[in-house]
Amino acid sequence: MKRIALLGMPNTGKSTLFNRISGASARVGNWPGITVDLLSAKILLGGNIVELIDLPGIYDLHGFSEDEQVVRHFITSNPVNLLVVLLNSTQIDRQLSLLLQIKKLGFPIVLALNMADEAKRAGITIDVDGLSQTLGLPVIQISAKYGDGLPKALAAATAMINQQDTTTNPQSIGLMLKEEHEIEDEMHELIQQHVQIPTTLTDDVTDKIDRVLLHKWLGLPLFFAAMFLLFQFIFAVGAPIQDGLAWLLDLLRTELLNPLFTNAPTWLSGLMLDGIYNGVATVAAFVPIIILFFLVMSMVEDSGYLSRAAFLMDAIMAKMGLDGRSFVMMLMGFGCNVPAIMGTRIMRSRSMRLLTMLVIPLSLCSARMQVFIFMIAALFSPSKAPLILFSLYVMSFFTMFLTALLFQNQYKNTEPFILELPPYRFPTPRQIVLRGWHEVKHFLNRASKFIVLGVVLVWLLTNFPSNVAPASIDTYAGQIGVFFTPILDPIGINHELAIALIFGFVAKEIVVGALAVIYGLQGDALMAQMATQIDWVQALSFMLFTLIYTPCLSTIATIKNESKSTAFMWLSIAWSLGLAWVVSFIFYQSARLLGY
Amino acid sequence: MHPSIYMQFLSQLKAGQRAVISAIEAEDSLFHRLTALGFRVGKPLSIMRRASFNGPIHVRLGTTDVILRATEADRIQINAI
Numbered sequence: 001m002k003r004i005a006l007l008g009m010p011n012t013g014k015s016t017l018f019n020r021i022s023g024a025s026a027r028v029g030n031w032p033g034i035t036v037d038l039l040s041a042k043i044l045l046g047g048n049i050v051e052l053i054d055l056p057g058i059y060d061l062h063g064f065s066e067d068e069q070v071v072r073h074f075i076t077s078n079p080v081n082l083l084v085v086l087l088n089s090t091q092i093d094r095q096l097s098l099l100l101q102i103k104k105l106g107f108p109i110v111l112a113l114n115m116a117d118e119a120k121r122a123g124i125t126i127d128v129d130g131l132s133q134t135l136g137l138p139v140i141q142i143s144a145k146y147g148d149g150l151p152k153a154l155a156a157a158t159a160m161i162n163q164q165d166t167t168t169n170p171q172s173i174g175l176m177l178k179e180e181h182e183i184e185d186e187m188h189e190l191i192q193q194h195v196q197i198p199t200t201l202t203d204d205v206t207d208k209i210d211r212v213l214l215h216k217w218l219g220l221p222l223f224f225a226a227m228f229l230l231f232q233f234i235f236a237v238g239a240p241i242q243d244g245l246a247w248l249l250d251l252l253r254t255e256l257l258n259p260l261f262t263n264a265p266t267w268l269s270g271l272m273l274d275g276i277y278n279g280v281a282t283v284a285a286f287v288p289i290i291i292l293f294f295l296v297m298s299m300v301e302d303s304g305y306l307s308r309a310a311f312l313m314d315a316i317m318a319k320m321g322l323d324g325r326s327f328v329m330m331l332m333g334f335g336c337n338v339p340a341i342m343g344t345r346i347m348r349s350r351s352m353r354l355l356t357m358l359v360i361p362l363s364l365c366s367a368r369m370q371v372f373i374f375m376i377a378a379l380f381s382p383s384k385a386p387l388i389l390f391s392l393y394v395m396s397f398f399t400m401f402l403t404a405l406l407f408q409n410q411y412k413n414t415e416p417f418i419l420e421l422p423p424y425r426f427p428t429p430r431q432i433v434l435r436g437w438h439e440v441k442h443f444l445n446r447a448s449k450f451i452v453l454g455v456v457l458v459w460l461l462t463n464f465p466s467n468v469a470p471a472s473i474d475t476y477a478g479q480i481g482v483f484f485t486p487i488l489d490p491i492g493i494n495h496e497l498a499i500a501l502i503f504g505f506v507a508k509e510i511v512v513g514a515l516a517v518i519y520g521l522q523g524d525a526l527m528a529q530m531a532t533q534i535d536w537v538q539a540l541s542f543m544l545f546t547l548i549y550t551p552c553l554s555t556i557a558t559i560k561n562e563s564k565s566t567a568f569m570w571l572s573i574a575w576s577l578g579l580a581w582v583v584s585f586i587f588y589q590s591a592r593l594l595g596y
Numbered sequence: 597m598h599p600s601i602y603m604q605f606l607s608q609l610k611a612g613q614r615a616v617i618s619a620i621e622a623e624d625s626l627f628h629r630l631t632a633l634g635f636r637v638g639k640p641l642s643i644m645r646r647a648s649f650n651g652p653i654h655v656r657l658g659t660t661d662v663i664l665r666a667t668e669a670d671r672i673q674i675n676a677i
Contacts, residue, residue: 059629059632059633060628060629060631060632062628090659091659091660093634093658093659094632094633094634094658094659094660097632122659124659210644210645214645214647214654216645216646216647216648217648219647219648307663310663311647311651311652311654311663312647312651314647314651314652314663314665315647315648315649315650315651315652316649318651318665323665324652324663348625416626416629416664416665416667416668417652417663417664417665417667417668418629418630418633418662418663418664418665418668419652419662419663419664420633420660420661420662420663421654421661421662421663422661423661
């Protein structure tokens with residue numbers, strides 16, 4: 001099979017182009033270095049199946065970042081038939097260097113100039129034909145976002161790979177990948193001949209927005225206000241949908257499933273209805289709110305505001321041995337810790353990466369959020385709910401900052417902080433829909449793997465041995481709970497909650513599912529039952545523990561992979577468990593001392 | 597004495613000032629990164645803003661906006677215009 005690789009600098013819309021061509025949904029982010037894994041897709045090109053590979057965005061073929069090493073490693077160990085080089089038209093004056101570096105290596109190239117629309121608005125005119133002739137390769141202007149020029153680019157790629165059957169020779173490229181010095185001269189000459197850039201190029205809209213959002217004193221308060229409003233929006237819109245879905249799922253059970261299982265053996269209807277259905281339905285009710293959450297997150301990510309957050313927060317982060325990029329990763333962790341941990345690859349200093357990786361698992365990810373929304377709805381009045389959730393977010397920041405402060409001397413670094421500030425962009429509806437669908441798929445994937453298995457296990461533990469009352473102290477689950485009593489009693493966690501916590505180690509989505517199975521109830525009935533079993537102090541202690549201890553197995557696996565150190569993985573687990581217990585202990589005991 | 601004989605660094609500029617890069621003194625990896633982002637001797641730049649609490653500097657070079665810390669800006673010598 002013929003192979004085409006897609007190459008370009010960060011922020012050129014490479015992932016967008018890849019998604020558009022492949023129809024898949026790689027993560028797109030208006031943030032340098034977001035494409036962390038090599039994504040590939042099989043596409044139909046001129047009647048042949050071709051493999052398309054999305055290489056990470058790099059600034060320089062000779063650079064020292066992990067992404068740059070990944071690309072170098074790729075092209076010196078994999079033969080390709082064609083490279084599609086994607087440059088940002090609005091920054092062609094400096095991005096051409098990458099193309100020339102690659103051209104020197106003798107690759108067959110199609111050059112795609114992206115963001116043709118933005119360039120036009122900025123008054124940049126590019127003599128495409130002239131550039132194509134001088135370079136001796138096809139040059140096509142496109143807009144990956146809107147799809148303009150794409151058929152032309154694909155036709156050029158097809159012609160190129162049909163023309164020649166040879167692939168590149170990775171070994172000789174490895175040899176050629178030695179320093180070249182004439183590149184700068186050649187680039188300046190090309191720019192002078194073929195590109196006209198107005199002397200004062202300003203993106204007016206971006207400048208105007210920046211004047212407010214990056215304001216010396218208003219910038220940070222505005223940032224946090226914006227985040228708060230977005231969260232309010234998510235819950236204002238999401239909560240009614242969630243209620244509706246929970247009601248529907250309950251209806252489905254009483255009207256359809258209960259009659260269906262009336263003649264089935266007790267154990268089977270117990271397993272299917274009280275076990276799997278209750279557990280999965282309780283978790284599934286949260287899907288709309290999670291989708292909404294990710295849609296908003298992806299809009300913020302794609303907008304370019306996160307790089308601004310890095311600018312605003314860098315001075316504060318520096319005091320904790322981190323930098324503005326660490327802060328952005330912490331924010332991305334609010335969606336899911338796993339991609340945030342992989343995102344630390346843009347850092348070159350190992351110490352800085354490790355410190356950031358130690359901090360990220362403490363950010364309140366969307367799966368933890370499910371647990372909190374559920375617990376808060378069960379034990380607090382609707383008027384108090386936003387305040388409780390908000391204070392958990394504050395607590396999340398507090399534990400991250402505390403961790404960084406305590407460990408910064410172990411992970412000292414001198415990582416330079418230089419970051420490109422992209423113009424503000426707004427994702428198209430297509431990008432938003434693709435992203436939403438991606439999250440649904442991700443959830444269904446997790447649901448089928450962990451959640452079903454988890455709730456079945458919880459059901460077995462709470463219903464066996466069969467001669468005792470379900471969910472009582474005498475079941476296996478009860479005995480496990482009793483075993484942990486010495487540790488969990490001082491933080492107010494009873495044996496039912498203990499089982500949920502243990503399974504939460506695998507994935508936080510299981511926690512609410514497990515509670516549904518343990519209490520054998522669903523929806524409002526489950527919440528009402530829980531309110532009679534535990535008080536708000538216990539609930540908050542449980543939530544604090546859930547917030548701080550290890551997020552899920554996937555996060556642990558990612559930490560191990562990215563740090564390439566088992567010792568560091570254990571440190572991360574031990575620290576989060578220890579901190580979780582201490583914080584819950586201090587909270588629970590002082591609340592009780594104060595008479596609550 | 598004429599002020600221009602003093603060495604001046606990017607880190608010393610105020611918001612709104614413009615300058616031309618006269619030298620970049622950095623180790624290999626930092627130098628690469630700076631050149632890849634468009635920092636080259638002879639290139640004009642302007643300071644858009646500086647973050648509070650002595651935070652990063654927002655610089656515009658041609659078509660590119662870059663933020664960097666004062667520590668990194670200390671490596672870039674400039675002539676103010």
